[in-house]
Amino acid sequence: MKEIDINCDLGEGGDYDHLLMPLISSCNIACGGHAGDIKTMRKTLNLAFENNTNIGAHPSYPDRENFGRRSMQIAAKDLKKSIRDQVISLQEIAKAKGVRLHHVKPHGALYNDAAKDEKIAQIIVESLLEIEDDFSLFVPLNSVISEVAKDKINIIFEGFADRNYEVDYSLVSRSKTNAVIEDQEAVFKHVLSMFQDKKIITKSGQILPCNASTFCLHSDTKNSVEILQFLHERFSEKNIKIKNT
Numbered sequence: 001m002k003e004i005d006i007n008c009d010l011g012e013g014g015d016y017d018h019l020l021m022p023l024i025s026s027c028n029i030a031c032g033g034h035a036g037d038i039k040t041m042r043k044t045l046n047l048a049f050e051n052n053t054n055i056g057a058h059p060s061y062p063d064r065e066n067f068g069r070r071s072m073q074i075a076a077k078d079l080k081k082s083i084r085d086q087v088i089s090l091q092e093i094a095k096a097k098g099v100r101l102h103h104v105k106p107h108g109a110l111y112n113d114a115a116k117d118e119k120i121a122q123i124i125v126e127s128l129l130e131i132e133d134d135f136s137l138f139v140p141l142n143s144v145i146s147e148v149a150k151d152k153i154n155i156i157f158e159g160f161a162d163r164n165y166e167v168d169y170s171l172v173s174r175s176k177t178n179a180v181i182e183d184q185e186a187v188f189k190h191v192l193s194m195f196q197d198k199k200i201i202t203k204s205g206q207i208l209p210c211n212a213s214t215f216c217l218h219s220d221t222k223n224s225v226e227i228l229q230f231l232h233e234r235f236s237e238k239n240i241k242i243k244n245t
């Protein structure tokens with residue numbers, strides 16, 4: 001049986017973390033930049049531990065007001081310190097529990113900026129290398145940060161289960177009506193294409209090569225719990241299991 005890694009961004013104040021965690025194989029825990037605090041980090045990490053889910057840190061621009069969804073003009077040293085502090089805060093909770101961080105995935109605007117801005121990408125990579133170098137970094141396909149991190153940190157390419165793509169591998173803007181995929185069968189076909197056929201079919205019908213090995217379903221996507229339950233059923237029919245690797 002083949003195994004697929006499905007990840008979710010959790011610990012962000014959503015109401016369904018306890019329902020989502022048993023259905024995924026990796027989680028990205030908000031660690032104070034855009035959402036979350038010590039209490040929510042500990043609660044979410046414990047939930048991940050109970051479900052044998054890969055634990056990842058989800059650092060952001062230090063911008064709780066905008067939920068980390070806007071780019072910030074911030075000094076490199078300040079951004080580096082913020083990223084380090086966020087990751088270390090979750091890392092310390094993990095160590096106290098006797099577990100380690102599996103990966104780091106930047107959040108929101110920080111993730112998007114690192115996909116195309118070498119300076120931001122370099123700051124993220126340097127921040128993580130100052131902590132340790134044996135966890136993985138989730139990166140977008142065809143991104144600047146994947147090149148910056150190559151041979152420095154183990155990278156895991158990420159595809160998006162519930163988002164449509166443009167021809168340059170960027171995600172369709174949420175300001176457009178077709179940005180988010182909410183239909184269960186459509187999400188399944190989208191992920192199966194990326195995972196099994198190694199291709200992304202863009203909103204315009206163009207086919208892009210895909211080497212993603214983890215796939216994100218956003219916890220705030222409408223009916224996210226039901227979509228994940230459906231994915232378990234449909235993947236099982238294809239002899240594929242959602243499992244951490």
